[in-house]
Amino acid sequence: MEEYAREPCPWRIVDDCGGAFTMGAIGGGIFQAVKGFRNSPAGMSHRLKGSMTAIRTRAPQLGGSFAVWGGLFSMIDCGLVKVRGKEDPWNSITSGAMTGAILAARNGPVAMVGSAAMGGILLALIEGAGILLTRFASAQFPTGPQFDEEPAPMAAPSAPFGDYRQYQ
Amino acid sequence: MPVSVGPYGQAQPSCVDRVKMGFMMGFAVGMAAGAMFGTFSCLRIGMRGRELMGGVGKTMMQSGGTFGTFMAIGMGIRC
Numbered sequence: 001m002e003e004y005a006r007e008p009c010p011w012r013i014v015d016d017c018g019g020a021f022t023m024g025a026i027g028g029g030i031f032q033a034v035k036g037f038r039n040s041p042a043g044m045s046h047r048l049k050g051s052m053t054a055i056r057t058r059a060p061q062l063g064g065s066f067a068v069w070g071g072l073f074s075m076i077d078c079g080l081v082k083v084r085g086k087e088d089p090w091n092s093i094t095s096g097a098m099t100g101a102i103l104a105a106r107n108g109p110v111a112m113v114g115s116a117a118m119g120g121i122l123l124a125l126i127e128g129a130g131i132l133l134t135r136f137a138s139a140q141f142p143t144g145p146q147f148d149e150e151p152a153p154m155a156a157p158s159a160p161f162g163d164y165r166q167y168q
Numbered sequence: 169m170p171v172s173v174g175p176y177g178q179a180q181p182s183c184v185d186r187v188k189m190g191f192m193m194g195f196a197v198g199m200a201a202g203a204m205f206g207t208f209s210c211l212r213i214g215m216r217g218r219e220l221m222g223g224v225g226k227t228m229m230q231s232g233g234t235f236g237t238f239m240a241i242g243m244g245i246r247c
Contacts, residue, residue, distance in 0.1 A: 022245050027238045121204065125197045133193060 009078045013071055020070025021063045028062030029055050073099045089127040096123030183247045187240045194239025195232045202231030 007015045036054025040047045076095035081087050100119025101112045181189070206227030207220075215223045 019242065019245065023238060023242045026241050026245070030237065031234075118205070122197075122201055125200050129193050129197050133189070 009081055012078060013074045016074040017067050017071035021067035023063075024066025025059050025063030028059035032058045032062075069099060069103070072102060089124075089131070092127055093120050093123045096120055183244070186243045186247055190243030191236040191240035195236035197239070198232035198235025199228045201235070202228035206231070 006012055032054040033051045036051035037047050039054075040050030073095050076098050077091055080091045080095055084091070097116040097120030101116035104111045104115035107115075203224060206224045210220050210223035210227070
């Protein structure tokens, strides 16, 4: 997971945006295929057609909202890296919360706070899982050179992780 | 890149391993997130007692599955 270093900062935005779009489109394709299949009237051709329609209409939408999330997230992340001068999990958590807040901005302050809390909690969970995984992985392969300190600033596990909820 | 050698001089885990790892991690994260948000939303719609347990469990499994799938895809598109 930490084998691939994340892209250096300005390019990370593009990378995350595209990665998030792909992730959302593929994942949305899978889920919408099932959903369209189940919601269609009986008959195999109807079901397949319904499934295709659901994929065509919804998967790009989901990919788009993932891309918005991922792009805004890493934009804020890069801003924080520049401002604070270091890269640590707090960057990701803060930018997750801010992304949630910004994307809910048109729904009023209450929605902004709720959405920010959700983004922050999610990113904190993901970062925590990443840290645990790094510990586990470095304990699992004791043949490798031992890290004498915390192994590097944790890269976000799957960097472009967009929230799967839609904020629209 | 299944056989390339990583920066620490050991073979990197293969693609399938990484996808599996991503799924497991996403599943864990999703379970945790589902436990939190599921508790809130189930309490809000007025579930108590055993019903609440069932509702939270269902939300946890659902969000774990969703997260896991997306994480697995996220890992898969990068190798």
